[in-house]
Amino acid sequence: MILGRPVLTTYVAGIPELVIDGRTGWMFPAGSLEELVKAMRACLETSGATLQVMGELARIRALERHGIDEQADKLTTQFETVMA
Numbered sequence: 001m002i003l004g005r006p007v008l009t010t011y012v013a014g015i016p017e018l019v020i021d022g023r024t025g026w027m028f029p030a031g032s033l034e035e036l037v038k039a040m041r042a043c044l045e046t047s048g049a050t051l052q053v054m055g056e057l058a059r060i061r062a063l064e065r066h067g068i069d070e071q072a073d074k075l076t077t078q079f080e081t082v083m084a
Helices: 033-044 048-066 068-083
Strands: 007-010 025-028
Touching: 007 033, 025 033, 048 068
Parallel strands: 007 025
Antiparallel strands: none
């Protein structure tokens, strides 16, 4: 996502909080070959222009949620808590 590309991913851990199905990528249940095929087909059938828009939305979302400044702040807080 940070590279400006929509993603194909599973509904595992915190991924559903980041990826918006159909807007920043395609999601499918882990272990479901049938759903993976559907997601891949949807991706392959999407126009280049739409993929570009989806990719930019993905990049923006990833930076908003996992930008280096936010992650550094979280780590600093965790280290301060452990050291206290």
